[in-house]
Amino acid sequence: MSSRYDIRSARTCFIFNPHSGHNRRDPYLLDRTRAFITEHKLPAEVRLTERPRHATDLARAAIAEGCELVVAIGGDGTLNEVAAALVDSPAALGLIPCGSGNGLGRHLGIPDPGRGAYRTLLDGRIRAIDTGVANGHPFFNAMGIGFDAEISSRFNHLTRRGLSAYVRTGLSAWFGYQPQTYAIANGTSELETRAFIVAVANSDQYGNDCFIAPGASVDDGQLNLTVLKHVSVLNAAPLAWRLFRGRLDGSPQAVRLTGAHFTLQRAHAGPIHTDGEVHETGTTIDIAVKPRSLRVLVPSER
Numbered sequence: 389m390s391s392r393y394d395i396r397s398a399r400t401c402f403i404f405n406p407h408s409g410h411n412r413r414d415p416y417l418l419d420r421t422r423a424f425i426t427e428h429k430l431p432a433e434v435r436l437t438e439r440p441r442h443a444t445d446l447a448r449a450a451i452a453e454g455c456e457l458v459v460a461i462g463g464d465g466t467l468n469e470v471a472a473a474l475v476d477s478p479a480a481l482g483l484i485p486c487g488s489g490n491g492l493g494r495h496l497g498i499p500d501p502g503r504g505a506y507r508t509l510l511d512g513r514i515r516a517i518d519t520g521v522a523n524g525h526p527f528f529n530a531m532g533i534g535f536d537a538e539i540s541s542r543f544n545h546l547t548r549r550g551l552s553a554y555v556r557t558g559l560s561a562w563f564g565y566q567p568q569t570y571a572i573a574n575g576t577s578e579l580e581t582r583a584f585i586v587a588v589a590n591s592d593q594y595g596n597d598c599f600i601a602p603g604a605s606v607d608d609g610q611l612n613l614t615v616l617k618h619v620s621v622l623n624a625a626p627l628a629w630r631l632f633r634g635r636l637d638g639s640p641q642a643v644r645l646t647g648a649h650f651t652l653q654r655a656h657a658g659p660i661h662t663d664g665e666v667h668e669t670g671t672t673i674d675i676a677v678k679p680r681s682l683r684v685l686v687p688s689e690r
Contacts, residue, residue, distance in 0.1 A: 463487020489595020
């Protein structure tokens with residue numbers, strides 16, 4: 389179920405991450421947000437993050453103070469931090485997506501700031517979406533292990549981001565990466581395979597219209613697991629073409645499973661990522677879905 393939302397009467401907190409790539413290079417969205425609040429006479433304020441995970445603390449404080457809408461202004465990491473505080477709460481998430489990928493924003497049809505993100509706050513509706521949880525870490529777009537997590541770790545240390553930076557980072561890491569073998573179970577199926585990437589997605593894409601889980605829905609109570617078994621010089625270009633065209637299901641290198649719960653087993657501990665945020669975890673990764681546990685403000689036609 390969904391309903392129209394009136395931000396003009398809802399106490400709102402905007403959380404701005406001045407350290408995200410876009411906002412650090414061009415912080416005009418801070419002034420634009422303040423002007424937006426003034427123009428529409430909103431019962432709102434803006435708070436700036438000062439450190440990693442600070443957005444979660446700010447969002448929790450906003451809820452405790454009675455805020456009904458908390459708006460994340462930043463990339464996928466900022467989204468993850470803010471949304472983590474809102475799961476199972478009555479407060480709704482608003483999103484001004486200005487990161488390098490904006491996977492969840494793209495999936496939900498939320499435009500970038502120059503194309504209508506602020507208008508969505510005025511005219512949008514509430515949509516309840518699922519939350520994924522991997523070893524206690526929530527994710528709203530996608531999580532991954534293998535090369536996926538390695539790239540996220542490297543990408544988080546870049547000063548300049550975007551699709552071209554992601555491609556350059558990926559190529560530099562590709563030649564030295566050694567895939568692992570994973571045992572995967574979802575309650576009905578079991579699979580053991582050597583894999584380059586194992587991704588579990590809530591939405592259909594990583595971001596930048598790179599579709600790791602074509603056809604996925606954020607509110608169906610299911611997560612979508614994709615295994616990319618082998619990526620080589622010979623198959624990298626055709627595989628990339630399929631990812632950006634949403635045709636991954638036709639690839640012999642891809643295996644897909646759906647389920648509400650997955651267990652992944654690997655030989656060695658290492659990193660995972662949740663919406664691009666990297667965490668060190670053990671050999672067992674437990675992944676589950678919390679159906680329709682996050683309320684998000686989306687365009688009225690979505």
